[in-house]
Amino acid sequence: MQRFEGRVALVTAGAQGIGAAVVRRIAAEGGSVVITDLQEDKIAELAAELGDQAIGVRTDVMSRDDVNAAVAKAVERFGRLDVVVNNAGGCIVTSVPEDTTDEDWHRQLDLTLVGASRCIQAALPHLVESRGNVVTISSVNGLAAFGNIEYSAAKAGQIAMTLNYAARYGDLGVRFNVVAPGTIRTPNWDSHPEALETLSQLYPLGRVGEPEDIAAAVAFLASEDASWITGQTLPVEGGVLTGPAPLVLSTSGPFAKKY
Template sequence: MTGLLNGKTAVITGGAQGIGLAIAQRFAAEGANIVLGDMNAEQVASAATSIGAEAVGVAADVTKADDVAALLRTAVETFGSLDVVVNNAGITRDATMRKMTEEQFDQVIDVHLKGTWLGMKLAAEIMREQGSGAIVNMSSISGKVGNFGQTNYAAAKAGIVAMSKAAAKEVAAKGVRINAIQPGLIRTAMTEAMPQAAWDSKMTEIPMGRAGEPDEIAKVALFLASDLSSYMTGTVLEVTGGRYM
């Protein structure tokens, strides 16, 4: 442990599994207190327990301002500060534009775009008062290139990039940094459920010839959350193995 986040408190949404949980584990190993937010109360409590005494889990729907506010308040009330927020919660409702329902479009925009906006807005209000803080938003390479069957997801993920840059300009003078990550193909339960043919097709697009691991996203999130990136805000880091460079 190098203690890059010693004494810091980090909130991670979508933290009960996959990339969110990997980020939480990496942050905890670097000395951070952790507050996990997730829709599944049982799962998020279990994830927090697996991390240890320095972690708490909170059931939260990121599309509801009251839930997000309560999640962030838990960090301040439990650990005394709010230093890092990772807006990672997400869903997919993939379908071609012709078959996609209005509900499927709205659900994805709500969770990714509105959920990230609420996380940024409410976190920034707390962070600007204390004069410091780092916000990390999770975009996707789909927001750069637009994957087939993802008009909803690609739009939301592209929106997160523009939104991060606009918000970063607003709070930079207050000591708050906002950056985004665009993961490529990462090995999670969600991606491993893809048909083998789809997986093989994506692999041919990756110069490094392999999928990424959740911890490889977590290490980049750590960089953006810590003082290693103290002069970076409004940036987007692609973590894709070279895919679509």
């Protein structure tokens, strides 16, 4: 499929993990991609891999100047902007809730929630022109109680923000949707492979997700196949929101319930 032929996407935190999988998927379907990230070496490697289809721009989504410059470079290089994928974010608060400071809250919200809004604001005039769309990568943490209160609140905020943008700009033809991943095998887990194996047993489908699972969902929502879908959150989470896997309720295994 060439669903993105003639279209241009900007992907934040696009140099590795979920972001890189999204970049490769859009490029594989004919799109041009602007890769933004803080890791200049990884940006350069991925941009070189994709050739003329991609450029890399070092961007901190907590800097409005950086975000504005990245959008400007996208339009300067490719002449338009059709898709923004808000992938930047992360759990940067590690203290227990009772010890979380105001500064901790500000940093978490600035990266994950306000950063996504900065990207939307910068891109919006171009998205109105192209009748484009935004896909924001949230988390199951924004839909259910999985801990990490500050991170979860920021992810839930992304969902509420998306609903409001979708309602406000739908009559201009701009769509806004969310993908909410469960546990995904990204480089953040490289030093904890045993944790992924343990977590996989919590998922009814028997495994954690791969970055390509999320990229496939993003590509659908960002394409014309989803032209009548806006304001929605698509969980891509191996069934974890449906309840514990059968193994968790069995009488054997690491999560066995003892009867």
